[in-house]
Amino acid sequence: MIDQGLETPLRFCKGVGPARARDLARLGLRTVGDLLFYFPRRHEDRREFCPVGHLRPGEVRTVRGVVHAVEERHPRPGLSLLRVGISDRTGILWGTWFNQPFRKAQFRRGMMVIFSGRVERRFGEWRMDNPEYEIDTGADPLHVGRLVPVYPLKEGIFQRPLRALAREVVERFAPRVPDLLPAPVRERAGLVPAAVAVRDMHFPADETALEAARRRLAFEELFLLQLAIALQRRQVKQREGISHPPDGELHARFLCALPFPLTAAQERVYGEIRADMESPRPMNRLLQGDVGSGKTLVAAMAALKAAGAGYQCAFMVPTEILAEQHYQNLRPLLEPLGVPVGLLTGSQSASERARVMEPMAAGEAGVYVGTHALIGEGVMLPRLSLAITDEQHRFGVRQRAMLLEKGLAADVLVMTATPIPRTLALTLFGDLDLSVIDQMPPGRRPVQTHWLPGTRRREAYAFVRQEVAKGNQAYVVCPLVEESDKLQAEAATRLAADLERGELRGLRVGLVHGRLPAREREEVMARFRSGEVQVLVATTVIEVGVDVPAATVMVVEGAERFGLAQLHQLRGRVGRGNQPSYCLLIGDPGSEEARMRLQAMERTTDGFEIAEEDLRLRGPGEFFGLRQHGLPDFRVANPLRDHALLEEARAAAAALVEGDPGLRSPAHAPLRQALRERFGERLGLVGIG
Numbered sequence: 001m002i003d004q005g006l007e008t009p010l011r012f013c014k015g016v017g018p019a020r021a022r023d024l025a026r027l028g029l030r031t032v033g034d035l036l037f038y039f040p041r042r043h044e045d046r047r048e049f050c051p052v053g054h055l056r057p058g059e060v061r062t063v064r065g066v067v068h069a070v071e072e073r074h075p076r077p078g079l080s081l082l083r084v085g086i087s088d089r090t091g092i093l094w095g096t097w098f099n100q101p102f103r104k105a106q107f108r109r110g111m112m113v114i115f116s117g118r119v120e121r122r123f124g125e126w127r128m129d130n131p132e133y134e135i136d137t138g139a140d141p142l143h144v145g146r147l148v149p150v151y152p153l154k155e156g157i158f159q160r161p162l163r164a165l166a167r168e169v170v171e172r173f174a175p176r177v178p179d180l181l182p183a184p185v186r187e188r189a190g191l192v193p194a195a196v197a198v199r200d201m202h203f204p205a206d207e208t209a210l211e212a213a214r215r216r217l218a219f220e221e222l223f224l225l226q227l228a229i230a231l232q233r234r235q236v237k238q239r240e241g242i243s244h245p246p247d248g249e250l251h252a253r254f255l256c257a258l259p260f261p262l263t264a265a266q267e268r269v270y271g272e273i274r275a276d277m278e279s280p281r282p283m284n285r286l287l288q289g290d291v292g293s294g295k296t297l298v299a300a301m302a303a304l305k306a307a308g309a310g311y312q313c314a315f316m317v318p319t320e321i322l323a324e325q326h327y328q329n330l331r332p333l334l335e336p337l338g339v340p341v342g343l344l345t346g347s348q349s350a351s352e353r354a355r356v357m358e359p360m361a362a363g364e365a366g367v368y369v370g371t372h373a374l375i376g377e378g379v380m381l382p383r384l385s386l387a388i389t390d391e392q393h394r395f396g397v398r399q400r401a402m403l404l405e406k407g408l409a410a411d412v413l414v415m416t417a418t419p420i421p422r423t424l425a426l427t428l429f430g431d432l433d434l435s436v437i438d439q440m441p442p443g444r445r446p447v448q449t450h451w452l453p454g455t456r457r458r459e460a461y462a463f464v465r466q467e468v469a470k471g472n473q474a475y476v477v478c479p480l481v482e483e484s485d486k487l488q489a490e491a492a493t494r495l496a497a498d499l500e501r502g503e504l505r506g507l508r509v510g511l512v513h514g515r516l517p518a519r520e521r522e523e524v525m526a527r528f529r530s531g532e533v534q535v536l537v538a539t540t541v542i543e544v545g546v547d548v549p550a551a552t553v554m555v556v557e558g559a560e561r562f563g564l565a566q567l568h569q570l571r572g573r574v575g576r577g578n579q580p581s582y583c584l585l586i587g588d589p590g591s592e593e594a595r596m597r598l599q600a601m602e603r604t605t606d607g608f609e610i611a612e613e614d615l616r617l618r619g620p621g622e623f624f625g626l627r628q629h630g631l632p633d634f635r636v637a638n639p640l641r642d643h644a645l646l647e648e649a650r651a652a653a654a655a656l657v658e659g660d661p662g663l664r665s666p667a668h669a670p671l672r673q674a675l676r677e678r679f680g681e682r683l684g685l686v687g688i689g
């Protein structure tokens with residue numbers, strides 16, 4: 001074999017001809033290194049030999065015996081049946097293969113053989129169809145008598161030859177897998193060397209060895225990511241930022257004007273933000289809190305701190321409706337204190353836009369609320385000192401960067417109502433400091449949630465009428481139409497019309513959807529807020545942020561089509577006042593997963609539990625569409641399950657960067673190299689080349 005280390009092509013391996021090389025390539029396997037890191041899907045325990053006398057039909061067992069008969073039969077033309085009987089003193093077990101006569105030559109009477117597979121009882125005989133087998137020569141067996149690796153395969157590629165090749169490659173090349181982890185890191189975390197880990201991922205001596213291997217490789221993946229994040233974070237921290245002055249009279253007046261005291265969590269979190277804003281280092285903070293926990297208020301205080309000190313604050317949100325609402329909510333809080341609030345959205349007229357953009361460009365202090373229009377061409381914010389983005393999961397990292405470019409090293413506050421589990425938050429937003437509002441304003445009662453099948457739809461609307469009769473209000477969200485905004489708008493329009501004529505006859509019904517001109521939409525929202533509109537039929541444009549405390553019922557039609565996170569957000573629109581509130585999910589789930597989503601909604605109102613469930617049902621990749629945020633694909637680590645390991649990796653990475661900020665030590669060269677290969681530009685790792 002021509003040896004090129006881990007780069008050696010697999011076709012140089014014994015028994016790999018052009019055809020097999022092509023098959024292997026279909027699995028993405030070209031070099032021995034590829035195969036070393038192509039880990040088994042699972043291991044099958046084939047260590048215990050079961051005496052034939054103890055077999056039971058239907059069980060998967062491993063049996064060892066002496067070949068006692070080899071028979072080939074032809075029950076029909078074109079059909080061959082190979083039967084190999086092995087005996088172990090307690091009985092005889094027949095291994096059978098159809099149309100694989102070539103196997104016959106491998107068995108001879110008197111040989112010691114191991115069969116593994118599902119046992120059946122037929123015509124008074126013990127039998128295994130197509131067993132995994134191994135001639136037991138006394139040496140280390142491969143396919144049986146051990147924890148046997150089972151690889152992910154594709155059509156036309158088989159377990160046995162792949163396993164044999166893996167063994168050859170592992171024996172020969174695994175010892176040469178370089179160790180990226182510096183010895184002190186490895187020792188402190190109690191990790192086995194990379195070479196051992198790779199070997200044991202394939203052919204572990206026992207479960208303990210397998211777990212140690214998995215732990216080692218998961219740690220490495222998490223460590224590399226955390227290292228990249230720590231480096232990036234350090235870089236951000238090194239930039240010179242703006243030191244905002246301490247809170248003064250404006251802040252005191254703001255608190256006085258509030259009709260309620262801050263919750264302890266709001267105070268603590270604002271304290272964290274204040275400290276960041278007053279420090280000369282740029283703030284980079286994620287503010288996380290369940291729907292309705294009062295994040296907006298905390299953001300308003302931060303905005304006041306910036307604008308009150310003569311700077312500009314940009315407050316960027318994902319939808320126009322939310323921008324309009326924040327604008328409406330912030331004005332009465334801030335304008336009495338002399339802080340102007342402006343609104344910039346894509347659907348404003350040119351003159352409206354100009355009216356906002358002029359003071360912005362002139363560097364006038366204030367809070368500027370807007371959609372992505374805020375980072376649009378020609379928008380200038382020369383005195384930007386604080387950028388707040390709401391509902392971050394809808395904003396790309398790039399947009400955040402663009403916003404930052406508009407001001408020098410402004411403080412950044414990212415708010416999210418998406419209850420990202422802490423482990424994932426660390427993984428995804430590890431470059432951000434984390435503040436969590438983990439407490440609801442007092443007097444909130446959990447929203448009662450009921451799932452009704454479509455046949456009970458009338459009951460839902462009878463309930464809506466009942467609540468409206470009490471002076472309360474309701475939302476009705478129409479089923480999700482994926483194809484287009486236009487179809488979605490049509491569906492909502494139709495639903496509103498149907499309800500007005502039918503179930504909700506006589507009630508004042510309003511309609512909002514994404515296609516409505518801004519002015520009309522604002523008007524409907526204002527009429528809903530004032531109570532004039534009693535029932536608001538809507539698309540998911542109302543998903544985030546909308547805040548009307550008198551609304552006590554949320555009806556979701558076609559609830560089976562929505563994701564868990566979305567349902568949770570929608571439910572968050574009610575339960576904001578002091579009346580008991582209800583969420584009625586009308587849906588006929590066509591899949592087990594959809595049914596579990598609706599049941600999870602009935603079971604809990606805790607956003608974090610919902611998030612964990614969502615993650616469990618969908619896997620981290622699909623979770624909240626986070627893939628677009630660059631959630632790396634892990635081969636071994638599972639950021640949810642491995643949270644303890646993630647914390648360990650994070651601490652180790654921080655310590656390493658502390659000691660060697662540029663990764664200049666020769667001992668860290670492999671790490672530097674690996675970071676460049678794995679993350680490269682995505683994490684903007686300038687300065688460690």
Ligand code: ADP
Nearest residue numbers: 260261262263291292293294295296297441547
């Ligand atoms: P979030 O943005 O986290 O979803 P909001 O900021 O919209 O939550 O707050 C939800 C509701 O709770 C709003 O009506 C707000 O006025 C109210 N609220 C916020 N903080 C408090 C508090 N400390 N005490 C009572 N009500 C509060």
Ligand code: MG
Nearest residue numbers: 295296417545
């Ligand atoms: Mg909000």
